[in-house]
Amino acid sequence: MRKYAIVLLCFFLFAFVINESHFxxxxxxxxxxxxxxxxxLTENKILLGRTLFYEPMLSKSNTISCESCHSPFSAFTHxxxxxxxxxxxxxxxxxxxxxxxxxxQNFFMWDGAVNNLDMQALAPISHPAEMGSxxxxxxxxxxxxxxxxxxxxxxxxxxxxxxxNTLKAISQFMLTLVSANSKYDKVMRKELSFTxxxxxxxxxxxxxxxxxxxxxxxxxxxxxxxxxxxxxxxKDIGRMKATSNPNDSLKFKVPSLRNIEYSxxxxxxGRFKKLSEVLNHYTNGIQPSNTLATQLNQGIQLSSNEKxxxxxxxxxxxxxxxxxxxxFQYPK
Amino acid sequence: MFKDSPVILHDSVYQLDNGNTIKFxxxxxxxxxxxxxxxxxxxxxxxxxxxxxxVADTSSQNIFLNPKxxxxxxxxxxxxxxxxxxxxxxxxxxxxDPTKGMYWTWQSGYINFKMEGTCTTPKNDFEFHLGGxxxxxxxxxxxxxxxxxxxxxxxxxxxxxxxxxxxxxxxKHIMSPCVDAVTLSQQLANCFxxx
Numbered sequence: 258m259r260k261y262a263i264v265l266l267c268f269f270l271f272a273f274v275i276n277e278s279h280f281x282x283x284x285x286x287x288x289x290x291x292x293x294x295x296x297x298l299t300e301n302k303i304l305l306g307r308t309l310f311y312e313p314m315l316s317k318s319n320t321i322s323c324e325s326c327h328s329p330f331s332a333f334t335h336x337x338x339x340x341x342x343x344x345x346x347x348x349x350x351x352x353x354x355x356x357x358x359x360x361x362q363n364f365f366m367w368d369g370a371v372n373n374l375d376m377q378a379l380a381p382i383s384h385p386a387e388m389g390s391x392x393x394x395x396x397x398x399x400x401x402x403x404x405x406x407x408x409x410x411x412x413x414x415x416x417x418x419x420x421x422n423t424l425k426a427i428s429q430f431m432l433t434l435v436s437a438n439s440k441y442d443k444v445m446r447k448e449l450s451f452t453x454x455x456x457x458x459x460x461x462x463x464x465x466x467x468x469x470x471x472x473x474x475x476x477x478x479x480x481x482x483x484x485x486x487x488x489x490x491x492k493d494i495g496r497m498k499a500t501s502n503p504n505d506s507l508k509f510k511v512p513s514l515r516n517i518e519y520s521x522x523x524x525x526x527g528r529f530k531k532l533s534e535v536l537n538h539y540t541n542g543i544q545p546s547n548t549l550a551t552q553l554n555q556g557i558q559l560s561s562n563e564k565x566x567x568x569x570x571x572x573x574x575x576x577x578x579x580x581x582x583x584x585f586q587y588p589k
Numbered sequence: 590m591f592k593d594s595p596v597i598l599h600d601s602v603y604q605l606d607n608g609n610t611i612k613f614x615x616x617x618x619x620x621x622x623x624x625x626x627x628x629x630x631x632x633x634x635x636x637x638x639x640x641x642x643x644v645a646d647t648s649s650q651n652i653f654l655n656p657k658x659x660x661x662x663x664x665x666x667x668x669x670x671x672x673x674x675x676x677x678x679x680x681x682x683x684x685x686d687p688t689k690g691m692y693w694t695w696q697s698g699y700i701n702f703k704m705e706g707t708c709t710t711p712k713n714d715f716e717f718h719l720g721g722x723x724x725x726x727x728x729x730x731x732x733x734x735x736x737x738x739x740x741x742x743x744x745x746x747x748x749x750x751x752x753x754x755x756x757x758x759x760x761k762h763i764m765s766p767c768v769d770a771v772t773l774s775q776q777l778a779n780c781f782x783x784x
Contacts, residue, residue, distance in 0.1 A: 295679060372697040375679035379687060383694035393688045420688035424680040499696055501726070501767065 279303060280360070283437035285445050285473045289360035291374055291432060296425045298432065304588060305412040306430030308405075309423065311587050314398045315378075316388035318344045323381070323427075326353040329585045332516035332576075333357065333434065339527030347386035350491050352527035354512060355520040357436040357579065361474055367509045367525040369480060370499035374431060375424045392420045399423065436515050436579035437473075444573070445473070451573065457563075458570025465539075465557050466567070469511045469550065475574065480508040481550040484543030488526055495525070506548050518575040532571060536564045591748045596644055605752055608710070615705040616748075617643040619671050619684070619691065623654060625662035632660045639671065641684035641691060665742060669730040669778055670701030676722040698722055698766065701729065702777060704748075708757040715757060719774050721766025728771045730778035743784040750780040 279298040282288060309315065310323045326341040327333040333356035335341045341353040351367050365371035371380055381387040382395060399405040399418040410416040412426060443449040451459060462470075471477040480496045487493070487507065496505035509525045523529040529538065539557045543549070559567070579585075590596065591603045602610050620640045625633040633656035643649045656662075671685070676698050680687065691700045700720040707714050721728045736742055754776035763770050 292679070370696040372677045373679040376687070376692070376697045379692065379694040392694075393690070396688055419682055420686040421680045421682035424687065428680070500723075 280432060280435070283435065283442065283473075285442060286358075286437060287361070287473075290363055291360040291428075293360075293432075296375070296428055298429055299412070301408075301412040302426050302429045303433055305408045306426035306428065307585075307588050308408055309427050310430050314402070315382055315390065315395055316344050317390040317394070320344060321388050323378070324587070326381075326387075327356050329582075330519070330580055331355070332436070332519045332580055334520045336519070336521055339522050341387075343381075343384065343387035344389045347389075349384070349386045350493060351525050352522065355516060356431060357434050357515060358474055358513065359434060360432050361478075363478055364480075364510065366499075368496045368499040369510055375428045377431075378424055378427045392423070396420060396423060434579075434585060436576040438578045439515065439576040440573040441570075442473075442576075452569070454566050454569045455573050458566035458568070459573075461559065461563050461567050462570050465559065468552050470514050475514040476511045479511055480505065481511055482507040482546060482548040483509070483539075484545070484549050484553050485524060485528070485538070486542070486544045488528070491526055493526065504548060507546060508548060514571060515574045516576055516579065518572050519580055532568050533564065536567060540564075590745050591752075596748060598644055602709075603749070605757075606749075609757065610709045611706060611752065611757075612709075613644070613704065613706040613748075615645070615703055617641060617645070617649075617691065618669065618702040619699065620652070621668045621671060621675075622666075623652070624666040625654070625656060625660070626664040626666060627660070627662045629664070631666075632656070632662050639675070639684050641689055661739075663737065664733060664735050665744075665783075666731065666733045669732055669774070669781075670720065670728060671699040671722070672729060673722040673727065675699075693718075693720065693765070696765065701774065711758050713757070713761050715755075715761045716764060717755075717760075717762075717773065718764045719770045719777070721770055723766065726766035726768070726771055728766065728774035730774050732778055732781050734781060734783045736783050738783070745782050745784050746777075747780045747782065751777050 279300070280293070313319045313322045315322060321344050326335040328335065335353045339352055341349050343349060354367065359374055362374070365374065365377045366380065371377050379392055382390050382392055396418045399409070405418060406416040409418050409422065413422050440449060444451055469477055469479065469481055482495070485507075494506050496508040497503060499505075517523075517532065521530055523532070523535050529535050536559065539553070540559050541556070543553050543556045594601075594603070596603075596613055596616060598613050598616065600612070602612055604610055618641075620642055621638065623635045623638065624631050633654065635654060640652055641649060675681070675685070685699075691703060692698070693700060698720055699722070700718045702717070702719040704717045705715065719728055734744065754773065760769060763773065
């Protein structure tokens with residue numbers, strides 16, 4: 258009996274360690290909001306999800322994968338593209354967001370139209386300018402593939418792909434995309450210290466930016482109108498599209514600033530290429546409107562030197578280990 | 590049912606009271622949270638169960654409940670659609686699998702009721718995808734029917750009654766949570782009866 262108990266204990270310890278290695282809450286982070294109990298991470302499910310993330314069969318023409326617009330080296334966005342392009346060179350209407358720390362997000366997409374990470378992939382799969390397919394078509398292709406039948410079997414003990422296990426596997430991989438090893442994090446953990454310029458930038462950041470770009474995730478998860486003049490071609494009304502509520506007009510999700518160095522261009526439509534342009538918008542470009550974030554009513558006052566210091570601080574949010582993590586790259 | 594005829598998809602033509610005729614291409618909807626009550630006290634609750642009733646799939650039209658032997662009840666309650674908690678709970682399988690064609694992709698949420706087809710005069714295709722789980726467009730309906738029967742309850746959805754509530758000349762496409770989706774869902778809730 259005792260032997261049995263010890264074996265069992267070892268098993269639990271082992272399971273605990275395995276699970277921990279797949280997903281650890283960084284010590285300076287809050288508890289995640291994703292419900293892991295409904296989709297417990299396992300090595301084989303993550304591998305399946307990672308393979309699916311890089312799989313062009315997700316698109317109608319078998320040419321576009323998630324990675325096409327969310328490349329690891331750019332913190333999982335599409336650098337140099339203000340608006341991303343999908344099948345048949347179609348152009349979308351928004352800048353593809355960087356993917357990281359998704360377990361802490363309640364809403365997805367710039368307008369928050371998606372309410373759960375599991376359901377996120379349905380949107381690009383179905384969008385005519387992105388992958389132009391359907392989840393049914395994707396599942397059918399996966400079930401016809403010897404490679405995927407094996408991967409599904411290893412992950413779920415059943416070689417049949419369904420909508421549920423396909424989407425949950427993609428979530429598994431995306432949940433592992435945790436970025437918490439930037440210089441900023443190391444300073445917070447007292448392993449490194451800021452330069453004087455970075456330290457000054459951090460003070461200015463906390464004074465002027467952090468009510469929306471709140472530490473440690475560098476977003477408060479809210480939707481705000483940050484005073485961008487509306488693009489007359491795209492005419493994007495932001496969150497109002499998802500809620501039909503006029504109070505949400507021109508509001509977009511506050512993006513995390515982590516890895517901002519890698520994830521240009523900026524804003525929901527990628528209109529700014531450089532961080533200096535972003536700061537110039539906040540000091541000189543705010544358009545007044547009914548739904549403008551109250552923090553921006555007076556604009557933000559910053560001298561040129563202060564802007565340079567803030568940028569020096571923002572560059573401490575770059576997490577090289579995240580961007581080059583071999584576990585996130587194309588599975589060979 | 591449409592008047593006294595069972596609905597057959599695609600070829601069968603049904604006569605509306607205003608003289609128009611109508612054909613159905615798709616007709617499916619969710620039934621969930623079934624309860625049996627005796628004098629308004631629940632004697633049987635089937636939690637976390639969701640049934641997609643699809644006219645194209647006859648087997649989906651029979652629901653087997655398994656209450657304790659010998660309970661008495663005089664009312665059945667169920668939801669037409671999917672509750673808000675389930676709507677925000679991520680990917681699910683079985684009848685809730687997104688491959689069932691009852692989940693919106695561009696904006697999260699289940700379609701509670703889907704009816705598609707053609708109306709002859711004015712000639713147009715119609716698509717009613719009724720859903721929405723958030724205020725002010727929550728279209729979930731709670732339905733209560735009294736019954737004297739104990740086994741084999743036959744619940745009828747009278748589409749003739751529902752079609753009377755639809756202005757096919759004006760309303761052709763409802764594909765997102767909105768006021769019309771809520772109003773039509775409420776009308777739909779009145780079209781269930783026990784035979």
